[in-house]
Amino acid sequence: MNQPLDEALVETDPHLAEDVARPDDRIDDERLDEENTLKADFVRQVRDALEEGDQGKVYDLVEPLHPADIADLIELFERDERAGFAAAITDLMGSEVIAELNDFVREDMMEALPADAVAAIAEQLDTDDAVQLIEDLDEDDQQAVLAELDDEDRVAIESALAYPEETAGRLMSREFV
Known part of the structure; x- marks a missing residue:
């Protein structure tokens, strides 16, 4: 009985445990590593979709990310890639994402949108x-x-x-x- 509730819930009902887990307690194996940084493979998937002009796929890949992770992803792209990326995810570029960007990248993004x-x-x-x-x-x-x-x-x-x-x-x- 000394187990934390989430471990006990995982043992009894793993699906419910997944539903009630706080987002920060879950690691998306497709996107984030154990340290909650974007995986290189995920960044490559987004970049490939961007290069293919598949804005829908770019959006679908990025939409589940936390605003801070979207900002990190933007900062990983080269300057000339950011405009296409911004066009693909315009409605995800909310104030929470903008607040997480460094000043240089934020200015660059505002010029691209x-x-x-x-x-x-x-x-x-x-x-x-x-x-x-x-x-x-x-x-x-x-x-x-x-x-x-x-x-x-x-x-x-x-x-x-x-x-x-x-x-x-x-x-x-x-x-x-």
Whole structure:
């Protein structure tokens, strides 16, 4: 009786144990190794599907991943591969994935995504985070993204962008309790 509940449940009902296990307790043999890092074979499968132009397969392979793992996968790709990858998984490129990317890769990805996709991501973020995302785009791309935002988000972001970088006006949060 000193066994942890999950081991006891595995012995009595392995299917139920799999269903109730926390995602972090399970290792997907197809994608992650024992250290929860992406397996080289899995990365190769995604890259091969990308090179074959099979966006559906790319999406199906990547969709079950945790946002941090998607960010890791993006960072493993070469710069010229990222645009095709982003196109294949645009609706998976949410704020949780963007937050996990290093700054250089995040900027690169925002340039690769269409304006409506960047706007959809920006709308999920707090205004100050959305400003950081948009301010690194060139002026034309900024305008295209701003045009895709709903009016309330667009006004808040334009207001923040009117202030010089690294000033209190640019950095302050515009969300209120």
